[in-house]
Amino acid sequence: xxxxxxxxxxxxxxxxxxxxxxxxxxxxxxxxxxxxxxxxxxxxxxxxxxxxxxxxxxxxxxxxxxxxxxxxxxxxxxxxxxxxxxxxxxxxxxxxxxxxxxxxxxxxxxxxxxxxxxxxxxxxxxxxxxxxxxxxxxxxxxxxxxxxxxxxxxxxxxxxxxxxxxxxxxxxxxxxxxxxxxxxxxxxxxxxxxxxxxxxxxxxxxxxxxxxxxxxxxxxxxxxxxxxxxxxxxxxxxxxxxxxxxxxxxxxxxxxxxxxxxxxxxxxxxxxxxxxxxxxxxxxxxxxxxxxxxxxxxxxxxxxxxxxxxxxxxxxxxxxxxxxxxxxxxxxxxxx
Numbered sequence: 001x002x003x004x005x006x007x008x009x010x011x012x013x014x015x016x017x018x019x020x021x022x023x024x025x026x027x028x029x030x031x032x033x034x035x036x037x038x039x040x041x042x043x044x045x046x047x048x049x050x051x052x053x054x055x056x057x058x059x060x061x062x063x064x065x066x067x068x069x070x071x072x073x074x075x076x077x078x079x080x081x082x083x084x085x086x087x088x089x090x091x092x093x094x095x096x097x098x099x100x101x102x103x104x105x106x107x108x109x110x111x112x113x114x115x116x117x118x119x120x121x122x123x124x125x126x127x128x129x130x131x132x133x134x135x136x137x138x139x140x141x142x143x144x145x146x147x148x149x150x151x152x153x154x155x156x157x158x159x160x161x162x163x164x165x166x167x168x169x170x171x172x173x174x175x176x177x178x179x180x181x182x183x184x185x186x187x188x189x190x191x192x193x194x195x196x197x198x199x200x201x202x203x204x205x206x207x208x209x210x211x212x213x214x215x216x217x218x219x220x221x222x223x224x225x226x227x228x229x230x231x232x233x234x235x236x237x238x239x240x241x242x243x244x245x246x247x248x249x250x251x252x253x254x255x256x257x258x259x260x261x262x263x264x265x266x267x268x269x270x271x272x273x274x275x276x277x278x279x280x281x282x283x284x285x286x287x288x289x290x291x292x293x294x295x296x297x298x299x300x301x302x303x304x305x306x307x308x309x310x311x312x313x314x315x316x317x318x319x320x321x322x323x324x325x326x327x328x329x330x331x332x333x334x335x336x
Contacts, residue, residue, distance in 0.1 A: 043076070043078060043079050044077075044078055044079070044106070044291050045078075045079045045102070045103075045104045045105050046078060046079070046080050046081070046104060046105065046106050046107070046108055046287065047080075047081045047083065047099035047102065047104035047106070047107040048060075048080055048081065048082045048083065048108050048110075049083050049092065049095055049096055049107055049108070049109050049110070049118055050082075050083070050084050050085070050109070050110040050111065050114055051084075051085055051089060051092070051110060051113055051239055052084050052085055052086050052087045053111065053238065053239055053240075053241060053242065053260070054241050054242060054243070054260055054262035054263060054265075054266060055261060055262045055276065056084070056110065058261070058262070058276060059110050059130060059131065059276070059280055060082075062277055062280040062281065063108070063280045063281075063283060063284055065281070065284075066280055066281035066282075066283070066284025066285065067284045067287065067288070069281070069284075070284060070285065070288045072288075081099060081102055081104055083095040083096075083098065083099060085113075085114070087215075087216060088215075089113050089184075089187070089215070089239075092113055092114055092116075092117035093117045093120065093121065095117070096114075096117040096118045096120070096122075097121050099118075099121070099125075100121045100122045100125060104125065105125070105126075105291065106125065106126045106127070106128065106287060106290055106291065107125055107126070107127045107128070108127075108128050108129075108130055108283070108287060109127060109128070109129050109130065109132070109153075110130050110131050111131060111187075111238070111239055112132045112133050112134075112135075112138055112140070112187055112188055112189040112239070113186065113187050113188070113239065115127065115129045115132045115135070115140050115151065115153075116139075116140065116188055119140060119151055122150070123149065123150055125150065126150050126295075126296045127150055127151040127152075127296065128151075128152060128153040128283055128286050128287050128290060128296070129151065129152070129153025129154055129155070129283070129301075130153060130154060130279075130280055130283040131154060131279065131283075132153065132154070132155060132189075133155070133189035133192065133193065133238070134155065134159050134189060134192045135151070135153075135155050135301055137159070137191075137192045138188040138189060139188070141301055144300060144301045144303070145300050145301075146297070146298070146300070147296055147297055147299065147300070147301055148297050149296065149297055150296050150297070151296055152286060152290075152296040152297075152299040152300070152301055153283055153301060153302070154279050154280075154282060154283050154286075154301070154302050154303075154304070155301050155302070155303045155304075159189070159192035159193050159195065159196035160196060161259050161273070161274070161307070162181070162193050162196045162197050162200075162235055162237075162259065163196035163197055163199060163200035164200070164272065165197070165200075165235050165257050165259070165272050166179060166197060166200035166201050166204065166206060166208075166235070167200065167204070168257070168270065168272055168309070169232070169235075169255070169257060170204060170206070171324070171327050171330075172269075172311075172321075172323055172324070172327050173233060173255060173321065174324070175232070176206065176232035176233055177206055177207060177232060178207040178208075178209065178229070178230075178231045178232050179197065179201060179206055179207075179208055179209070179231050179232065179233050179234065179235060180208075180209045180210075180211050180231040180233075180234040180235070180254075181194045181197040181198070181208060181209070181210045181211065181234075181235050181237075182211050182213070182219075182222060182234050182235065182236045182237060182240060182245075183210060183211065183212050183213070183237045184213060184215075184237045184240045185212040185213060185214050186214060186215075187237065187239045189237065189238075189239070190212070190237060193237050194210045197210075197235055198210070209226075209229055209231060211225065211226070211234075216242055216244065216245075219244055219245055219248055220248065223248040223249065223252045223254070226252065230254070231254060232255070233254065233255040233256070233269075234249060234254050234255070234256050234257070235256075235257050235258065236249075236256055236257070236258040236263070236268070237258075237259075238258060238259045238260050241258040241260050241262070241263045241266075241268070242266070243266040245258075245263075245268070246263060246266040246267035246268040247266075247267055249267075249268065249269075250267055250315060250318060250319070253319055253320075255269040255270075255316075255319055255321065256268045256269055256270075257269060257270045257271070257272065258271060258272075259271070259272060259273050260273055261273050261276060261308070261310060264310040264311065264312045264315075264335060265310075265312075265335070267312065267315055268312060268315065269311070269312055269315045269316060269319065269321075270309065270310065270311050270312070271308075271309070271310040272307065272308075272309050273307065273308060273310075274304035274307055275306040275307065278306060279304050282302055286299060286302070308332040308333070309330060309331045309332050309333075310331065310332060310333045310334075310335065311323060311327075311328065311331045311333075311334050311335065312335040313328075313334050313336045314335060314336065
C-alpha cells in the first residue's frame with residue numbers, strides 16, 4: 001500500500017497524530033486523579049490513652065468489637081496508636097502530647113486522668129471518653145447536654161455510684177457503722193468520689209473516713225492506717241483498684257467494694273458498676289459519628305442506664321461474713 005502524498009494528505013496525517021496525542025493526554029489526566037486518590041486515601045488514626053487499671057483489657061476488647069460491628073477493619077479502614085501510663089499517672093501529659101504530635105484524627109480516653117491529660121494537650125483534636133467520672137464537675141465538658149468543646153463520650157463512673165455503694169454496704173453488712181473512702185488524690189474524680197460517699201454516709205448515720213493516696217504504691221500504708229480507726233468496709237476509687245488493693249483488704253480483713261467489674265474477680269468483696277459492654281460499644285458509636293463529621297461539642301455526653309452487682313462469696317467466707325439471702329438475690333453474679 002502506497003503512502004498518500006501531497007500537502008492535503010500530509011496535513012491529515014499531522015492532524016491525526018495530534019488528535020491521538022490529545023486523547024492520550026486527556027485520558028492520562030482523567031485517570032491520574034483516580035489512581036492518586038486510591039494511593040493516598042488516608043486511613044483514620046485513633047489515639048488511645050489509658051490508665052493502667054483492672055478492666056483495661058476488657059475495655060480494649062469491647063471497644064474494638066464495637067468498631068468492628070460498625071464495619072471498621074483494623075489496618076484497612078482504621079489504625080490505632082495505643083498509649084498506657086503503665087501505672088504512673090504523671091506520664092499521661094507526655095503520652096497525650098505524643099499523640100498530638102502524631103496528628104491522630106481522634107483520641108479515645110479511658111479514665112478521668114487520661115481524659116484530662118488529652119484535653120490539656122489539645123483543643124482541636126476530637127476526644128471521646130470511653131469511661132470518665134463526673135465530666136462536668138471535673139471540668140472536662142461544660143454540660144452533659146452540650147459539651148461545648150472538643151470532648152464528648154461516656155460518663156460511665158459517676159460519683160453517685162460511690163454514694164450508692166454506701167447503701168449497698170448497709171444492706172450487705174447491716175451492722176456497718178464506719179466506712180473508709182480510699183481515694184486517688186491526683187485523679188480529678190477523687191473530690192466528687194469522696195464527697196458523694198460523705199453525703200450518703202451522713203444521710204444514713206455512718207461515719208466516713210477519707211484516705212487519700214498519691215499512687216497505688218501507697219496502698220500498703222493506707223491499709224495499715226485503717227487499723228487505727230478500723231472501718232467496717234472500704235470503698236476503693238476505680239483508678240486505684242488493683243489485685244493488690246483486693247489482697248490488702250482481704251489480708252487486713254476489711255470488706256472492700258469498688259466500681260469496676262474486675263475488682264470482685266480479683267478478690268474484692270463486691271463490685272458495683274455500669275454495664276461495661278454496652279458502655280464501650282456506645283463509645284465506639286460516638287467515635288464513628290465523629291469520624292463521619294460530627295462535632296464533639298454537639299454530641300451529648302451519654303450516661304449508663306444499667307448497673308450490675310457482683311459479689312465474691314469466697315471472699316465473704318474468708319472474711320467470716322454471712323451475706324443476707326435477700327441481698328444475694330439482688331446480685332447479677334455471685335462468684336463461688
